[in-house]
Amino acid sequence: MKKLTYLFLAILIVACSSDDSSDDGNQLFLEKYDGVVFEAEWATSDNTAKIAFLNTSEIRIYEYFYGNEVCYVHPIDGTWEAETVDGDFYTRTTSLQGQTENSITIQYNYSESESELREYRVSFDGDVYRLLWNDGQDPDYIRTDDELCF
Numbered sequence: 001m002k003k004l005t006y007l008f009l010a011i012l013i014v015a016c017s018s019d020d021s022s023d024d025g026n027q028l029f030l031e032k033y034d035g036v037v038f039e040a041e042w043a044t045s046d047n048t049a050k051i052a053f054l055n056t057s058e059i060r061i062y063e064y065f066y067g068n069e070v071c072y073v074h075p076i077d078g079t080w081e082a083e084t085v086d087g088d089f090y091t092r093t094t095s096l097q098g099q100t101e102n103s104i105t106i107q108y109n110y111s112e113s114e115s116e117l118r119e120y121r122v123s124f125d126g127d128v129y130r131l132l133w134n135d136g137q138d139p140d141y142i143r144t145d146d147e148l149c150f
Contacts, residue, residue, distance in 0.1 A: 029104040030055040033122060037148045038131040038141035051131065051141060052148045053104070053120075059096070061106075062148050071149030076106055 034055040040048060050064040059076040074080045079093045090110070097105040103121040110116070120133045129143035 027101060029053070029099040029102065029120075029122075030059060032101060036129075037144050037146055038129075039144040039146060041130075041140045041142050049139075049141075050144075050146065050148050061094075064148055073149070076104075 030053055033053055035052060037050055037052045039050045048064070050062075052062045053076070054060045054062060058078070060073055061076050063072045064070070065072070072082070074082070074092065074094065076094055077096045079091060081089050081091055083089050093109040095107045095109075097107050097117070099105070102123070103119055105117065105119045108116045108118060118133050120131055123130050123132065131141040131143070
């Protein structure tokens with residue numbers, strides 16, 4: 001009878017144990033901030049910038065700038081053609097360099113001689129999620145419930 005009691009207890013313990021695989025702490029940046037929109041801290045109704053990362057079959061970054069109501073969508077790992085305000089076209093290439101839970105690093109190649117390494121980092125100060133990039137050289141972006149262009 002004791003063996004049966006021990007067997008029942010063992011089965012009960014296994015059945016009631018929790019699954020830790022759903023812990024958000026194990027997510028990488030693109031999983032954790034998939035579809036989250038960040039808006040420039042200095043945004044006004046007619047002058048704004050927003051950014052979001054979408055973790056789909058082709059990982060994309062969405063950027064909306066300066067009230068011109070144009071949404072730039074490009075892959076994080078790939079090449080795309082962009083248009084300047086003057087109507088000229090140029091090619092950009094990006095490549096994902098790495099990511100952690102709260103940061104992502106992307107290499108931007110603008111031409112054969114121009115490139116930039118951007119690190120986007122999210123921090124939480126108790127009230128607000130902030131997206132910073134390039135070590136704070138550029139303005140902070142604050143998490144918003146606004147929609148972007150996806």
